[in-house]
Amino acid sequence: MISPELLLQNSVDGIFLGLFYSLVAMGLALIFGVMDIINFAHGDLLMIAAYFVWLTSVDLSVDPTLTALLLIPLFFIIGIGIFFGMIQPVLGKEPLIQIAVTVGLGLILQNIALAMFKAQPKAVPYSIFNFSYSLGPLTIYASKLFIAVISIVTMYALNVFLNKTYIGLAMRSTTDNREVAQLMGINTRMLYAVTFGLGVALIALSSSLWMTFGQVQPYLGTSFSLISWVIVAMGGLGGITGVVYSGLIVGVAESLGSLFLTPSARMAVVYIIFFLVLWFRPRGLFGRR
Amino acid sequence: MKSVSSTAIIAIVVVVIIVAVAGIYLASRGGAPSTTTPTTTTTQKTTSPTTTVTNTSAYPKQIYIGLVEPLTGNYAVFGQEAQQAAQLIVDIINNELGGIKSMGGAKLVLVTEDAGGAPETARLAAQKLISNYNVPIMLGAYVSRFTSAMAAVTEQNKVILVTDALVDSLTQQGWQYIFRVAPKASAHGKAAADFVLDMAKKTNTTIKTAVVLNEDSIFGTSVANGAVLELVSNGVEIASHITYPYDISDVTPIINQIKQLNADVLISVPYFNDGVLIAKAIKASGLKFAFIAGAGACGYTDPDSIKAAGDAVLYYTNTYSYNPARPTQWNQKVVSAFEQRYGKMPTEGAGIIFYSLMTVYEALEKAGKMFPNDPLSPDHLKAAFQSLDLNDNNSIAAQLYPSGHIKFDASGDNLYPLTAILQVQNVNGTLTPVVVWPEAQPGFSPIFPRPGWTQTK
Numbered sequence: 001m002i003s004p005e006l007l008l009q010n011s012v013d014g015i016f017l018g019l020f021y022s023l024v025a026m027g028l029a030l031i032f033g034v035m036d037i038i039n040f041a042h043g044d045l046l047m048i049a050a051y052f053v054w055l056t057s058v059d060l061s062v063d064p065t066l067t068a069l070l071l072i073p074l075f076f077i078i079g080i081g082i083f084f085g086m087i088q089p090v091l092g093k094e095p096l097i098q099i100a101v102t103v104g105l106g107l108i109l110q111n112i113a114l115a116m117f118k119a120q121p122k123a124v125p126y127s128i129f130n131f132s133y134s135l136g137p138l139t140i141y142a143s144k145l146f147i148a149v150i151s152i153v154t155m156y157a158l159n160v161f162l163n164k165t166y167i168g169l170a171m172r173s174t175t176d177n178r179e180v181a182q183l184m185g186i187n188t189r190m191l192y193a194v195t196f197g198l199g200v201a202l203i204a205l206s207s208s209l210w211m212t213f214g215q216v217q218p219y220l221g222t223s224f225s226l227i228s229w230v231i232v233a234m235g236g237l238g239g240i241t242g243v244v245y246s247g248l249i250v251g252v253a254e255s256l257g258s259l260f261l262t263p264s265a266r267m268a269v270v271y272i273i274f275f276l277v278l279w280f281r282p283r284g285l286f287g288r289r
Numbered sequence: 290m291k292s293v294s295s296t297a298i299i300a301i302v303v304v305v306i307i308v309a310v311a312g313i314y315l316a317s318r319g320g321a322p323s324t325t326t327p328t329t330t331t332t333q334k335t336t337s338p339t340t341t342v343t344n345t346s347a348y349p350k351q352i353y354i355g356l357v358e359p360l361t362g363n364y365a366v367f368g369q370e371a372q373q374a375a376q377l378i379v380d381i382i383n384n385e386l387g388g389i390k391s392m393g394g395a396k397l398v399l400v401t402e403d404a405g406g407a408p409e410t411a412r413l414a415a416q417k418l419i420s421n422y423n424v425p426i427m428l429g430a431y432v433s434r435f436t437s438a439m440a441a442v443t444e445q446n447k448v449i450l451v452t453d454a455l456v457d458s459l460t461q462q463g464w465q466y467i468f469r470v471a472p473k474a475s476a477h478g479k480a481a482a483d484f485v486l487d488m489a490k491k492t493n494t495t496i497k498t499a500v501v502l503n504e505d506s507i508f509g510t511s512v513a514n515g516a517v518l519e520l521v522s523n524g525v526e527i528a529s530h531i532t533y534p535y536d537i538s539d540v541t542p543i544i545n546q547i548k549q550l551n552a553d554v555l556i557s558v559p560y561f562n563d564g565v566l567i568a569k570a571i572k573a574s575g576l577k578f579a580f581i582a583g584a585g586a587c588g589y590t591d592p593d594s595i596k597a598a599g600d601a602v603l604y605y606t607n608t609y610s611y612n613p614a615r616p617t618q619w620n621q622k623v624v625s626a627f628e629q630r631y632g633k634m635p636t637e638g639a640g641i642i643f644y645s646l647m648t649v650y651e652a653l654e655k656a657g658k659m660f661p662n663d664p665l666s667p668d669h670l671k672a673a674f675q676s677l678d679l680n681d682n683n684s685i686a687a688q689l690y691p692s693g694h695i696k697f698d699a700s701g702d703n704l705y706p707l708t709a710i711l712q713v714q715n716v717n718g719t720l721t722p723v724v725v726w727p728e729a730q731p732g733f734s735p736i737f738p739r740p741g742w743t744q745t746k
Binding site for chain 2: 003006010118123126130131141142143144214258262
């Protein structure tokens with residue numbers, strides 16, 4: 001018998017988790033939406049960023065959340081470097097070639113991590129957010145609440161960026177119609193570089209939040225890649241709103257699936273919902289194309 | 290003309306395929322190093338890799354020992370340590386012990402294949418070692434379902450498999466050529482429960498209810514079932530038995546569920562990934578137990594888990610198939626050599642290989658004495674393993690083993706299994722795993738119940 005308190009607890013935890021998933025998926029949605037590039041290395045980039053968080057936290061004895069101040073600009077530059085080095089040469093080529101490049105990048109990152117750090121999972125043993133407090137029948141985990149707040153703030157800031165800045169408008173125009181955007185004078189090459197850099201920078205932020213309660217090992221990226229793709233596909237290419245709602249659905253479904261069935265079956269619930277959404281609405285919940 | 294060209298191309302392709310297949314077949318038969326390469330040749334048949342030698346001085350110069358472990362993938366942390374341990378023991382056998390003296394000082398050569406991340410890869414790895422090296426003995430593959438796949442190959446080829454996988458069912462399949470020195474999974478679960486019950490009795494702590502938590506592989510289930518049976522037979526109520534996938538990324542829903550149960554004790558069967566997450570989540574949630582006992586040897590008390598989880602694992606225990614603190618001459622020597630070579634303490638993954646491979650050494654020595662004409666034939670090796678009765682006084686392998694006694698039963702399991710219990714304690718400001726049960730390390734004793742818990746019922 002599941003008590004109302006437990007149901008409420010898991011729902012709240014699911015919302016927090018969903019907001020985090022939305023943040024993780026946001027970078028992928030940006031890249032796919034603007035550039036039409038299927039970045040299969042998305043999760044592996046998060047994995048590499050998480051290793052950076054671990055190294056920086058442990059070496060400098062700082063909270064993992066503070067490492068974001070260093071890693072966001074660093075990974076923005078890394079993202080631009082990856083774009084010019086690996087992605088730009090295959091822009092406009094067959095989708096299979098683009099997929100092969102990003103899959104290859106992911107495999108390279110996994111094996112670099114395995115060679116450098118071995119297979120033992122690494123975690124930051126301390127965080128100022130590693131506590132909880134009671135709010136009536138609820139237990140609020142400080143790390144999860146902080147992650148949810150940062151996710152909301154970041155996605156709001158991204159929304160403002162996309163709607164109120166020239167670059168943001170250029171990104172949205174390119175998402176809607178690439179050729180017309182080019183005809184309007186948008187330098188799509190530089191725009192793509194900035195988009196890719198921004199997408200990877202968002203991954204770095206996600207990883208610093210993840211490491212407040214999670215851990216990293218070379219194959220961490222696989223599950224995040226899959227979840228991100230589910231969220232992006234289910235949300236559709238309709239801006240931030242779709243990703244947020246989609247992420248929330250995934251987070252709550254996973255949390256409640258764990259409660260009503262077993263933790264082993266939690267992802268089955270997520271994928272069943274994913275299948276049903278796409279069955280009835282193939283372009284996603286908020287997709288415009 | 291077109292159709293003639295097409296026919297010609299097809300014919301060429303078919304010929305190429307036939308030649309390639311024939312070439313591979315011949316290469317695998319004729320190119321593989323034989324384990325019976327003689328130092329002096331008198332009368333000898335050379336048609337089979339396990340050659341019958343008629344001259345007892347014509348022993349092999351080297352004996353290939355196969356090792357299949359997950360060197361990549363989710364379980365690489367275990368496999369890589371097992372490989373390190375195996376190489377160390379082979380070097381000790383060759384350089385310090387003079388090789389297999391009963392076979393003219395034959396040296397062991399370790400040949401390793403990666404079991405990867407799936408049973409099929411493990412099976413192929415075993416097949417490759419048999420095809421390429423004609424290994425008479427193989428060790429592996431730590432993960433029980435990988436080992437099961439591998440054992441189908443070793444059994445078919447009559448290769449002795451000394452397994453470091455702990456699931457009970459591996460020695461219950463009726464296989465003839467499998468041996469296991471390490472204590473099986475259910476023994477670990479039972480040991481964890483026995484420790485808790487024993488300490489509860491000694492400290493007058495009332496334990497009425499328990500939650501059992503395990504990752505949902507056959508290994509986790511075997512260990513957990515051993516714990517459940519022991520607890521139930523001693524009158525402890527199982528408030529809940531929760532399973533979860535090994536690669537779970539968020540354990541908050543599980544912790545929420547456990548919190549509602551108000552159980553006295555938690556018995557947890559983790560691997561590495563989940564152990565750190567569980568410990569940190571329990572600490573963050575403020576959940577209090579009389580005791581949290583790990584079982585199954587993975588997670589909580591190993592140096593990497595302590596580094597990752599910090600004081601979240603303070604006072605946690607786990608069962609170990611190996612006791613790094615056992616004060617025998619050879620155990621201390623091997624632990625020290627491992628630390629010097631690899632810069633870290635050996636954990637269970639290494640420990641099982643230490644005594645398993647030393648047992649292989651003992652069996653080879655025995656086979657050389659019992660069957661000088663054909664020591665490496667499968668049934669002779671099997672007989673040698675079955676005849677072993679090793680203790681601290683007559684073997685190195687027993688000195689490395691927690692109970693100090695190795696002797697196999699009919700199914701291939703050790704008749705004298707023993708797990709040690711390690712607990713994470715604060716030793717001069719450093720979190721350190723110390724052996725606390727059944728005999729504690731000198732200067733240490735188990736800390737039970739957990740500080741900060743108070744008996745309310």
